[in-house]
Amino acid sequence: MENRQRLEQIDSGTMPDATAQQQPAKGAPRLLLMGQRRSGKSSISSVVFHKLPPNETLFIESTARIQKDSLSSFMDVQIWDFPGQIEIFENSNVTFDIDAIFGEIGALIWVIDAQDDYTESVARLHHTILNLQRSYPQINIEVFIHKVDGLSDDYKFDIQRNITIQIQDELSDQGIDNAPVNFHLTSIYDHSIFEAFSKVIQKLIPRLGQLEAMLTNLCRTCRFEKAYLFDVNTKIYIATDNTPEDMSSYEICCDFVDVIIDFTEVYGSWPRTQQWRDRLEGEPWDQPLEDQVACDRAEAGMILSDSQRPIMLREVDRFLALVAIMKEGSYDKMPQINMNVDVVVKGLEEFFRITKQKNIVEPTIMKGPGRPLQGGR
Amino acid sequence: MPSSTDASINQAAAQAQLKKVKKQKVLLMGKSGSGKSSMRSIIFSNYLARDTRRLGATIDIDLSHVKFLGNLTLNLWDCGGQEAFMENYLSQQRAHVFSNVGVLIYVFDIESRDVERDLATYVNIISALGQYSREAKVFVLIHKMDLIQSTNREAIFNQRVAVVRRKTAEAVAILHKHQPSPSSLSESEGGIDLDMHLFATSIWDQSLYKAWASIIHDLVPNLGVIETQLASLGVAIDADEILLFERTSFLVVSRWSSHEGDRNPYGDRFERMSNILKSWKHTCSKFTGTPRNAEQFTEFEYKMGPTFSMFVTKFTANTYILVAMPPGEARFNSAKLNVAAARPWFKFLDGPPVSAGPPGQIPAGLGGYSNEMGGMAAEA
Incomplete structure (x- = not known):
């Protein structure tokens, strides 16, 4: 509670007109975006969370104050975008309430511009990790080595190796060995940024293992090659089965979701007339439209010409969709597969109902004596 | 199903109705670097927008035959836009380039520094076209619109459209004065009337498809x-x-x-x-x-x-x-x-x-x- 109050003080004090209208639920994980100026932090959050086309990020102005966004999806996440010029740990003018910033954090994302000289950024990152390790050792530190589009593969991996070694050496010099620091190569011009965010978000999901087990099971029964559970709005995948990661499967599934979203917008987002409906529900159908469909949610399938491999999609709820790449020639088995998918979708709903509930119940328990829900037990 | 005799009669009618393979000469012109070859590659050769960076300058005329559906072949003349080439098209190769044109696609680069000069070239091209192929349709694409901030796009496009239309009208008027043709005189005082359409395009979004769909729409037989x-x-x-x-x-x-x-x-x-x-x-x-x-x-x-x-x-x-x-x-x-x-x-x-x-x-x-x-x- 103290954290929250102090946080509000910061809100009203140092940045009066920061998005104060949002009061996200307590316990919503927070992602902090930090890094040097012009390293691409705001572009990242615009592309991932606001669907800005990557080439339009050219027009984004430099961020002057902390930008707060919240993503309400299957899980509420806050995204704080820090201006590059702010030094959290050494700033003589404004003292930041470190606890308010890092107290409820989910992950710190440090963005490094790979096309620029990154010595200073790495030094600052190192400094930040040291400071955080003292008080908040549980915070995940995710380093995005950014703007790697246009760099050759060799060069990319060289940079990654350099930075990793530098950070780890310096940390172990200070006696810190197992800091939770991860490195990702990213670019907003391809899927890598979404993939990196997927990894970051997955670490924040309670009982991820359970989700993965469900998907693995589905893949085995339906002979899927790969299945993903997507957050439709951001194209972040929140779980996948346990077969090895494969960037190209992720890309095609991601784009499949995009195509479906576009189709839905064009043909599914405007109201039809009553006459239209009346005609369709009259002779020879004599049934309400709702009863004429087999599945009340979005379902899609397509077949690649090459080797006749199908890809299928099924809406799970308002935020999530299941996308899977199927084995060659298995489109004929679609009816059976649909039944299996039905079961898994029900299971997923149950899963999120239970984990969501937990989030709501916990604070009430913590609040004290009342315990309205759990009273007698 | 209709009976077989019906079918054969219908078939005969269909044969009469359906036109044979059609060849259409399509000129693609505009200043050097305005993006002609890029858009051609995206539409007809399945390039990605970002792949077009690899394309070099087109030297002289790049001729390609694009088969579109079974019975339409586009003779695409991608004309290199450097000034030396342009002068050549307008002088030595004038008749060769501008005769029998079905469609002229003229590309303006919205970011061009020298608009006056672009327009002067355009007017020359229109005159040449009017001289050799007065039936030709003209499509003017104001290209690279993605470089303009989205809020200003419409205003800037409209402004450019007005200029291009005025210049076209001037070109047509001059042409008309110099070569009074009896057929067009009899029609109306306007003389040669250009069938012209303008589009704002960018290879980075769907606007390119709108323009090209409209270009091919009129060419599709049957x-x-x-x-x-x-x-x-x-x-x-x-x-x-x-x-x-x-x-x-x-x-x-x-x-x-x-x-x-x-x-x-x-x-x-x-x-x-x-x-x-x-x-x-x-x-x-x-x-x-x-x-x-x-x-x-x-x-x-x-x-x-x-x-x-x-x-x-x-x-x-x-x-x-x-x-x-x-x-x-x-x-x-x-x-x-x-x-x-x-x-x-x-x-x-x-x-x-x-x-x-x-x-x-x-x-x-x-x-x-x-x-x-x-x-x-x-x-x-």
Whole structure:
């Protein structure tokens, strides 16, 4: 509670007109975006969370104050975008309430511009990790080595190796060995940024293992090659089965979701007339439209010409969709597969109902004596 | 099905109606670096927008024959835009370049520093065109609009349109003064009247598909037949909208909307569908590792609960068809069967050997089949 109050003080004090209208639920994980100026932090959050086309990020102005966004999806996440010029740990003018910033954090994302000289950024990152390790050792530190589009593969991996070694050496010099620091190569011009965010978000999901087990099971029964559970709005995948990661499967599934979203917008987002409906529900159908469909949610399938491999999609709820790449020639088995998918979708709903509930119940328990829900037990 | 004699009579009529292979000379002109070859590569050679960075300058004229559907070949003259070449086109090669032109596509770079000079060149080109091919259609593309901030795009485009129109009118007036042609004099005091269309384009969004769909739309032979056939198909399968795409470019060849489909508030949906499907094709080719020009997907179905259903499927050898329709499992399945059954009626799209079935309308049997199927499935 103290954290929250102090946080509000910061809100009203140092940045009066920061998005104060949002009061996200307590316990919503927070992602902090930090890094040097012009390293691409705001572009990242615009592309991932606001669907800005990557080439339009050219027009984004430099961020002057902390930008707060919240993503309400299957899980509420806050995204704080820090201006590059702010030094959290050494700033003589404004003292930041470190606890308010890092107290409820989910992950710190440090963005490094790979096309620029990154010595200073790495030094600052190192400094930040040291400071955080003292008080908040549980915070995940995710380093995005950014703007790697246009760099050759060799060069990319060289940079990654350099930075990793530098950070780890310096940390172990200070006696810190197992800091939770991860490195990702990213670019907003391809899927890598979404993939990196997927990894970051997955670490924040309670009982991820359970989700993965469900998907693995589905893949085995339906002979899927790969299945993903997507957050439709951001194209972040929140779980996948346990077969090895494969960037190209992720890309095609991601784009499949995009195509479906576009189709839905064009043909599914405007109201039809009553006459239209009346005609369709009259002779020879004599049934309400709702009863004429087999599945009340979005379902899609397509077949690649090459080797006749199908890809299928099924809406799970308002935020999530299941996308899977199927084995060659298995489109004929679609009816059976649909039944299996039905079961898994029900299971997923149950899963999120239970984990969501937990989030709501916990604070009430913590609040004290009342315990309205759990009273007698 | 109609009786065999009916069929043969219809067939004969169809043969008479369907035109033979058509060749169209299409000039692609504009200042050097304005993006002519880039857009050509994207539309006809399945390049990605970002791949066009690799393209070098076009030297002199790059001639290509693009087969579009079975019975239309575009003779695409991609004319290098450097000044030396331009002068050459206008002087020594004038007759060679500007005679028998079906379509002139002139590309303006919105970011150009020397607008006056661009316009002067444009006026010269228009004069030359007026001299040798006065029937030609002119499409002016104001290109690279993505470089303008989106809020200003419309204003800047309109401003440029006004300038181009004024210059064109001037060019036409001068032409008219210098070469009074009896035929045009008799028509009206306007003389040579240019059939001109302007588009704002960018290789980074769907605007390119809008412009090119409109360019090829007028060139497609037998468009009337296609349209009536599509309409009968649409009515028979109870669709809300049908789009017919050319296989490689995914440009919309023809389309049909029901009364309800016409209410769709997205006026840009046709070029948007082209764009979506084409980039989907790229995704597939990246995933499968097959060449971009190869066929990438055969079937695409999407049912959005009780809101709508749609499918995209390979139709004739040169086309894909997209059908958006009301929801309903039985309706969907019978529509798919009927679209498959309607393929022979669109065979002529693959020409040149004209072997179309009865044109004009789908026989009553097909419609009956639809209802019958639907009824059966609905009962089950």
